[in-house]
Amino acid sequence: MKTKTTTNPSTYSKVWRIVLCVAIPLAVGGIAAALTGSAMKSFQQMNQPQLSPPAWLFQVVWTILYVLMGLASYMIWSAEHSVFRNHSNVRNWLIVYGLSLVFNFCWSPVFFNLNWFWFAFVWLLALWGMIIYLVIKASSISMAAMWMMVVYLLG
Structure with missing residues (x-):
């Protein structure tokens, strides 16, 4: 007799x-990359410092950063359902995270x-400010999410 697993x-x-x-962050990055593709090619043809990493490495690193950002947002979003979490902290974190995605998206077309x-540069400073806020606020919600956002900040 078979047992049915659910x-x-x-x-x-x-x-x-x-x-x-x-x-969501992968789509933000992918669309921004598609919008700036030809401009990125001309940027890469400029004289680069000798220690500049190869162009393909940026795609790999940013894909990893976007995945980490997405996982961090999932951890924060999931924390909203915990009785031990402050719901306004979670909501504020998610709002600033969404705004940081908009700033991240807009930076590439503005620059390239x-x-x-x-x-x-000023736009990037504002984005860094948001990411620092996200790191600080995440520390009271999810330490794993905080460390993922630290990696994003350092990237």
């Missing part, structure tokens, strides 16, 4: 949340397509 519906929900959380280097 999968907990919450397992599916968890998997879909993880997929969604990772897909428009060549607004000084504006891109």
